[in-house]
Amino acid sequence: MICYNRLAREWLREQGECLDATEAQEEAKLPERNVSDRERALIAKARQFMPGGSLGNLFGGVVISEGYRGRVKDVSGNEYVDFLLGSGPMLIGHAHPEVVDAVREQIERGTTFFADNENAIRLAEETVEAVPCADKVRFCSTGSEATLYAMRTARAFRKRDKILKFEGGFHGMNDYALMSMAPAHPQDFPHPTPDSPGIPKSVQSEMLIAPFNDIETTSAIIDRYHNELAGVIVEPFQRLLPPKPGFLEGLRQITEMYEIPLIFDEVVTGFRFSYGGAQEYYGVTPDLCTLGKAIAGGFPLTALVGRDELMDHFDPVASESESFLPQIGTLSGNPVAAAAGLATLRVLRREGTYERLFEVGRQLKDTLQRLLDEAEIPAQVIGEAPLFDVFFTEGEISDYRSTLQADRALASRFTALLLDRGVLRGSTKFYISTAHDAADIEHTVQAFASAIDALKG
Ligand SMILES: Cc1ncc(COP(=O)(O)O)c(C=O)c1O
Structure with missing residues (x-):
């Protein structure tokens, strides 16, 4: 069936x-x-x-x-x-005819190079211009990959391991994301329930789960664990649930107070709720953000974007050698996908x-x-x-x-x-x-x- x-x-x-x-x-x-x-x-x-x-x-x-x-x-x-x-x-x-033309034009000149290419560089520039939290951009191929790197970046920055996510929040299929995404029997907060077999038990102990739209319970968990927390990841609009007034603001406030990176997963909401995504729509700016879906107009390209201080971990020169984060992907910043993304963003920017x-x-x-x-x-x-x-x-x-x-x-x-x-x-x-x-x-x-x-x- x-x-x-x-x-x-x-x-x-x-x-x-x-x-x-x-x-x-x-x-x-x-x-x-x-x-x-x-x-x-x-x-x-x-x-x-x-x-x-x-x-x-x-x-x-x-x-x-x-x-x-x-x-x-x-x-x-x-x-x-x-x-x-x-x-x-x-x-x-x-x-869309403009996407089809842009893709056709690129395909006829080659489909992937691994090396830097003009379309990807221009898409990075346009993403930084659009998204409030974005100083720099790293491209990946799937949302699951982008959220994995987002959480890893927070860990590298904070030199701590635990990530807080929200019950029912979806961040793709990586091991950390698949915690309490759809638990049949939800546990007491902040204990996670794995959503799949095959996830090492050690991952479970590095995740904390909080209730979306409940800033009191979430703040209490962050207060208690702030010394172990590397980051907080949230869909600002969780699946179909709009944030209650004050929820995202409260989350921003407490994470800022403890200097814990706040990650917005905007794979769905990016370029959809407004050109600057849900962070622009709801008026709360995170430290890191993942983008997918609309950014590549139907091709496999996603992005991790954020403040320089965090994104510098991907820069072998800017980052101290022990905190350098390698990130390599055969198709990262693929020129055909980037061409589709550029054409899509051009259409979206129209009055x-x-x-x-x-x-x-x-x-x-x-x-x-x-x-x-x-x-x-x-x-x-x-x-x-x-x-x-x-x-x-x-x-x-x-x-x-x-x-x-x-x-x-x-x-x-x-x-x-x-x-x-x-x-x-x-x-x-x-x-x-x-x-x-x-x-x-x-x-x-x-x-x-x-x-x-x-x-x-
Ligand atoms: C909020 C969110 N994050 C991450 C993902 C994972 O993206 P992908 O399917 O490209 O791995 C999705 C997919 O629907 C999503 O909705």
């Missing part, structure tokens, strides 16, 4: 990348989307040659063949308004881009809430305009534990009903694109109305 095991189910549900469509369709005996013989054969081949029959991201049995602007098509020819957006990178839409993105998101978010209210289904649409979702509960949602009260079966059914009506997303999260147009909005609103009708029935 779609989610093959409990862990994958739990993680991916929280990450928002698990399509529960087929499972829910079977349970609800809904009509299935039209699946061609070709797509069926590909799904069978995937099951034969790939564990779980998938790339590991989506266990949905939907094979996508192409994407243009705000829509994608599957191999069977079904078209969907796309709110998955490749899990976020396609902020300006699929196959009115963010106003339009927020207007489309607000319209869909508000309409979804209104339709649910009219149907008298207890539900809340939570998040910010460019990234939101519905939680089927009336209780307050402000941290990981409170998200567990929501009716997940109903959410899965909603996702399945939408898929059947030509709207694609993960089992959580609606990612909005600047390419979503009036026709996409109209189609989606109709799908919302019809799916909510079916949910009631």
